[in-house]
Amino acid sequence: MLSVAKETVETGSEVLHPGAGVRRLFPFFTEGPGGCYLDSAATTQKPALVLDTLRDVLVNHNANVHRGAYRLSAVATELYDEARRKIARYLGAPSERCVIFTRGATEAINLVAYGSELLFQSGDVILVTLLEHHSNIVPWQMLAKRRGLKVVFADITPDGELDMSDFKAKLSSMKPKMVACTQLANSLGTITPIEEVVRLAKGAGAMTLVDGAQGVTHLGVNVEELGCDFYVCSGHKMYGPTGIGVLYGRPECLELLQPFQGGGDMISYVSVEGSGWADVPQRFEAGTPAFPEAIALGAAVDFLSQFSRAEINSHEIELVRSAIDLLKGEQGVTLHGPGVRGGAQTSVCSFTLDCVHPHDFATIADTHNVQIRAGTHCAMPTLRKLGVPATVRMSFGVYSCEADFQAVVSAVRESRKMFS
Numbered sequence: 001m002l003s004v005a006k007e008t009v010e011t012g013s014e015v016l017h018p019g020a021g022v023r024r025l026f027p028f029f030t031e032g033p034g035g036c037y038l039d040s041a042a043t044t045q046k047p048a049l050v051l052d053t054l055r056d057v058l059v060n061h062n063a064n065v066h067r068g069a070y071r072l073s074a075v076a077t078e079l080y081d082e083a084r085r086k087i088a089r090y091l092g093a094p095s096e097r098c099v100i101f102t103r104g105a106t107e108a109i110n111l112v113a114y115g116s117e118l119l120f121q122s123g124d125v126i127l128v129t130l131l132e133h134h135s136n137i138v139p140w141q142m143l144a145k146r147r148g149l150k151v152v153f154a155d156i157t158p159d160g161e162l163d164m165s166d167f168k169a170k171l172s173s174m175k176p177k178m179v180a181c182t183q184l185a186n187s188l189g190t191i192t193p194i195e196e197v198v199r200l201a202k203g204a205g206a207m208t209l210v211d212g213a214q215g216v217t218h219l220g221v222n223v224e225e226l227g228c229d230f231y232v233c234s235g236h237k238m239y240g241p242t243g244i245g246v247l248y249g250r251p252e253c254l255e256l257l258q259p260f261q262g263g264g265d266m267i268s269y270v271s272v273e274g275s276g277w278a279d280v281p282q283r284f285e286a287g288t289p290a291f292p293e294a295i296a297l298g299a300a301v302d303f304l305s306q307f308s309r310a311e312i313n314s315h316e317i318e319l320v321r322s323a324i325d326l327l328k329g330e331q332g333v334t335l336h337g338p339g340v341r342g343g344a345q346t347s348v349c350s351f352t353l354d355c356v357h358p359h360d361f362a363t364i365a366d367t368h369n370v371q372i373r374a375g376t377h378c379a380m381p382t383l384r385k386l387g388v389p390a391t392v393r394m395s396f397g398v399y400s401c402e403a404d405f406q407a408v409v410s411a412v413r414e415s416r417k418m419f420s
């Protein structure tokens, strides 16, 4: 089995523990701007292992995959295939043939929404939730428009938890053909009871898609145990590069999908009369894939595997708890999300200020060397339901620590003084 340039890239077998100590492995902190980076839900920083792998592939193994008869191309192909195997193992997929490389979670959901189009009949229902990122809403709305379907939203509680009684009621009254639900909401950090959601949806005869864009990094997954039909994630939110993501599908479900895009690599033959499709997963990977990014995503998975999953989970839940405790005492701050009243929340802490707009706050925080997100976080239906036009969102990664949000408290005090 090949691994990327053993000569040049340290694959790292050391056991790692989350916290400020791992910043030494991230050039962003050691050579780049560093600072209190509190926007990991938008994109994570990249460890040297990922950056070195990307560079190494482009310098030492750059040849198009699945095409060349020469050694360089064969090696690139083997590295690409090995990345697929690594990711399958990391997700708990039964085979690498269940793993399709996409540009990101968004493209993976679009692939399913287009690929499953012929499985729907006019009047069919797609059940999503009010916790979804726009990328798990809009592709279904587009599909609904094309096929005359209905997109229905399961409600959330005022704390921002999935309202399971509403979910169950809609499941049994509307008999949806597809249930698409996030594992972890990027706007509030809500952990959904995804095992129960999938179990109930399957029991009601629906197909299931789980948006793991946040969940895969901050909670982890075993897709076979979860039993969902589809699971999606994005490389850049799991310490890997941008431009690469993953669609996992149960083999029998992938076989039901139509190809999403046509072109090279996804065919078994092409003639003037027509074309035939390659086997899965190639059927869904038209054109030259982002193989350096896929191989670097394999390195990101190697990096993540150096941590204990339980330690990542408790580190990020603890950070959320401490952030809530600290900000609770600050005048003019309203916290949003289930964690405020002891509910399940991780990796994200959202809040608003009485007299400062989130965008103004983020600009002031920037002067304290705090990179923090303000806005609707691509979750307009969630915020609308909670009755807030925008929030400030802190989001954490393995390198985050409590000192990061001490700086947020200073920015809160300064901005309130300026605006009140």
Ligand code: PLP
Pocket: 041, 042, 103, 104, 105, 106, 107, 133, 135, 136, 182, 184, 185, 186, 211, 213, 214, 234, 378
């Ligand atoms: N789903 C969730 C929960 C997200 O947080 C995001 C991005 O923020 C996405 C989907 C879309 O991911 P991407 O933009 O990488 O495709």
